[in-house]
Amino acid sequence: MKVIDAEFAQNFFRMCQDGFDRGWHERNGGNLSYRIKPEELEDIREDLGHYEGSLQTGEWKEIGTSVPFLAGEYFMVTGSGKFFRNVELAPKKNVCIIELDETGRKYRIVWGLCAGGRPTSELPTHLMNLEVVKKRDPGIRVVYHCHPTNLIALTYVLPLDEEIFTREIYEMATECPIVFPEGIGIVPWMLCGGRDIGVATSEKMKTQDICIWAHHGAFACGHDFDETFGLMHTAEKGAEVLVKVMSMTDTKRQTITPEMFRQLNEPFGVHINERFLYDKKPGAKIGER
Ligand code: 13P
Numbered sequence: 001m002k003v004i005d006a007e008f009a010q011n012f013f014r015m016c017q018d019g020f021d022r023g024w025h026e027r028n029g030g031n032l033s034y035r036i037k038p039e040e041l042e043d044i045r046e047d048l049g050h051y052e053g054s055l056q057t058g059e060w061k062e063i064g065t066s067v068p069f070l071a072g073e074y075f076m077v078t079g080s081g082k083f084f085r086n087v088e089l090a091p092k093k094n095v096c097i098i099e100l101d102e103t104g105r106k107y108r109i110v111w112g113l114c115a116g117g118r119p120t121s122e123l124p125t126h127l128m129n130l131e132v133v134k135k136r137d138p139g140i141r142v143v144y145h146c147h148p149t150n151l152i153a154l155t156y157v158l159p160l161d162e163e164i165f166t167r168e169i170y171e172m173a174t175e176c177p178i179v180f181p182e183g184i185g186i187v188p189w190m191l192c193g194g195r196d197i198g199v200a201t202s203e204k205m206k207t208q209d210i211c212i213w214a215h216h217g218a219f220a221c222g223h224d225f226d227e228t229f230g231l232m233h234t235a236e237k238g239a240e241v242l243v244k245v246m247s248m249t250d251t252k253r254q255t256i257t258p259e260m261f262r263q264l265n266e267p268f269g270v271h272i273n274e275r276f277l278y279d280k281k282p283g284a285k286i287g288e289r
């Protein structure tokens, strides 16, 4: 089977378009990775190793970090400097499949980026995230980075405190605590595109499915593309409501209380982490405990 005909690949390309349509991928902003299942790899194997047009493909290159728990696995990832708006139109130019070596320190391109290029500059963060989430749940295969406007805007006005940030977003949409009961992780501003920010992000992803990069964007993970996109969409929707509320007032007239959140646990089969359900001071403004 051709890679572009595989269902996972079609879902990958569609998610890039969905993210672009939401306005989360200006220029080359954002990147997406997927850990390919063994049976999916067998289906496409005959189409791998075609490197036409590219000077760089086939050579083993340093990832810039070490992910031994992913050694030998294959990933579909977006290319560095490539625009999400072009992925569905020309997937083979904008996306690649990489193989990791047996040490988990090197990769090589086995499909795609046919006009040249390299995997996303955030490859260390993607792979480190994919490694920690595989350890906690081997079914998690998708890691997504985008630049969602409202979540980013809030990193300028809310304290960069996970408990406060998460709680304010929880209060904006009942489904938020159901979709991310472990809350939103926060990485303060750091230089992107390297190992250090990957270490900081993957530390959050040990327990959380979504993490903000202050003044930059967000990362989410999930079992499949729908779940991962839906998670980002839900958090960004909560953030959008909060931006609207904050543009009208700094104090809510009424809201969802911790006791109301706790009522969601049983019927929805979740356990909302109590660290986000603290009691607030009477009259607390938005962003205050
Ligand atoms: P890439 O084009 O290298 O994927 O970088 C985009 C981005 O969002 C960096 O954080």
Ligand code: ZN
Pocket: 029, 030, 145, 146, 147, 192, 216, 217
């Ligand atoms: Zn980015």
